[in-house]
Amino acid sequence: MERIEEITTEVCKTLIEPKEKDIEEYGLNIKEILAKLGELGFFGINFPKEFGGVGLSFEESVRASMILSYYTSTISMIIGAHQLASYTIMNASNYLKEKYLKDLNRGKLIGAFSLTEPQAGSDPTTIKTTAVLDGDYYILNGTKAFVTNAGLANIYVIFAKTDPNALARGISAFVVESNSKGLHIGRHEEKMALPYLGNATLTLQDVKVPKENLIGRANLGFIIAMKTLDQGRVLTASGAVGLMERALNESIKYAKERVQGGVPIANHQIIQSYLAEMKTLLETSREIVLRAAKKKDEEAKDFGLFSSIAKYFATNSAVSVSRLATQIFGGSGYIRGYVVERLYREAKMYEIVEGTNEIQKLIIANQVLKG
Ligand SMILES: Cc1cc2nc3c(=O)[nH]c(=O)nc-3n(C[C@H](O)[C@H](O)[C@H](O)COP(=O)(O)OP(=O)(O)OC[C@H]3O[C@@H](n4cnc5c(N)ncnc54)[C@H](O)[C@@H]3O)c2cc1C
Incomplete structure (x- = not known):
């Protein structure tokens, strides 16, 4: 346990502390620091080694996060939102884990987790984004709100209704690549703090997602x-x-x-x-x-x-x-x-x-x- 704390403190003192003002006030150096933290394993501390993780416990990951947040909320929030995507993909097929999780855990891909919608925050069972199966693809349409890592992420975990007549039992989760046609990222929200943590609306207009990118089973996404x-x-x-x-x-x-x-x-x-x-x-x-x-x-x-x-x-x-x-x-x-x-x-x-x-x-x- 002490080891993870020592390592994280040392990394933060050398990599982040000298650049704190640049990161938080000017948004500089963020991508380089993320790349370095990714190489060092900070994106996948408690993920299995077979999927590119470090294989430590959740407690160890939490201890590291406490130290990282001492030095920078921006970077710890980016990694936190990224890990929400990775945790979701842990429920996916081996094909999706092989395809995305290894690179997510090594920081070669950045992830985002998108559940909230303009009209559905505290009650996400009422999301309106839809995913309709059409041959080998799901077609996604809708609007997601407040997505952390919007613009930075290479992949978005997006929750959509596969049964619009149902509430919680009609929701499924998908991996959507950032370069998908029809996926538009809105203007970054101006927030009370954390100006360089990207948060924006995502609009999906007939976005074609391969059916293999469904995470777990249909309607069990909630x-x-x-x-x-x-x-x-x-x-x-x-x-x-x-x-x-x-x-x-x-x-x-x-x-x-x-x-x-x-x-x-x-x-x-x-x-x-x-x-x-x-x-x-x-x-x-x-x-x-x-x-x-x-x-x-x-x-x-x-x-x-x-x-x-x-x-x-x-x-x-x-x-x-x-x-x-x-x-x-x-x-x-x-x-x-x-x-x-x-x-x-x-x-x-x-x-x-x-x-x-x-x-x-x-x-x-x-x-x-x-x-
Ligand atoms: C900086 C930032 C980053 C975010 N990142 C992400 C992200 O990456 N992915 C994502 O999906 N979402 C993200 N969100 C969205 C966030 O999860 C929602 O803002 C939050 O869940 C609240 O939803 P809402 O804003 O719609 O508020 P509402 O649900 O409209 O709530 C308004 C108020 O009513 C209260 N309220 C609502 N329902 C009840 C109830 N049943 N009983 C009592 N009180 C109630 C709430 O507590 C709140 O005080 C982010 C938001 C912010 C600000």
């Missing part, structure tokens, strides 16, 4: 999506942990340096109380995220429940911790260029993606009421 999101939520939560650790470290440093009333602000008890609160939220989040990851490795039945608890708790905590960090920085915390104001804006994203925290609470409540 179950695959939910299984995939269970893993994605833990990765999102691990991103929130990395962000909190960074916010806390920046705050400790600043509190020791900044002098007001003749003493460092760290001497003021209210500031100490903020730091204590931040550390408590960080460590409790770390524990619950690692517990959820272990549940996945142990194939525990309640993994889904713990994935939602981890996502809800850690991402909620990240907003609180980064808000306190900006408060500790005073006026400077509100000024562009100080890392804490960026972390505060980034933290808000974690509460929304991979199912909002309201939806996580619904999942948790559903499980506890089932008994």
Whole structure:
């Protein structure tokens, strides 16, 4: 375990730390860093070696993600969205795994996961994109929204209705190559944070997809999506942990340096109380995220429940911790260029993606009421 943490820290310190501003503020060096991380195995840490992965546990992958997110949310989000595509393809035929998964795990291909639509976010059973079988091809039509890695990805995992009269049981998943005729990528959304994380709408107009590119069985795509999101939520939560650790470290440093009333602000008890609160939220989040990851490795039945608890708790905590960090920085915390104001804006994203925290609470409540 310590080994993955040491390796990830070393890679981040050499590859990412010196270029942090370039990545986050100017969008530079991202492709080169992704290529290098791909070569080093960071795209497929917990995927089987036979499919180009490193063969480590999910917990190890989550530990690496916590460290990566400490240094850069942009790159960790790109890899997280990519891995959603890879996790989905783990449910596919050996033909699709051979064709795409090896290259995805080695970073030679970038993936994206596209479930959300303009009218279907929290309730994806109501997606309207259709896939109609016509000879050897499925013909896809529809609009997908907020797709992370849009424009960067070589392949899109797209969820579409193969039975438009059904809800969850009418959805299938497909691998769609980015150069497919009829696949259009819209303008990148301007977001509150993460300007160089590509998010856009995809429009599909009579896109022909070979029938072999169906992932798993027709009409069983929703179950695959939910299984995939269970893993994605833990990765999102691990991103929130990395962000909190960074916010806390920046705050400790600043509190020791900044002098007001003749003493460092760290001497003021209210500031100490903020730091204590931040550390408590960080460590409790770390524990619950690692517990959820272990549940996945142990194939525990309640993994889904713990994935939602981890996502809800850690991402909620990240907003609180980064808000306190900006408060500790005073006026400077509100000024562009100080890392804490960026972390505060980034933290808000974690509460929304991979199912909002309201939806996580619904999942948790559903499980506890089932008994
Ligand atoms: C930066 C970013 C990246 C994203 N990347 C991807 C991606 O790669 N792939 C992808 O498929 N999607 C992606 N999304 C979409 C994201 O998953 C959705 O935005 C999210 O699931 C919420 O859906 P929505 O925006 O339609 O909100 P809505 O579903 O319209 O929800 C609006 C509000 O109502 C609440 N709400 C909805 N239903 C209920 C309910 N039953 N009970 C209580 N409250 C409810 C929500 O919690 C929320 O507060 C991304 C979004 C963002 C912002």
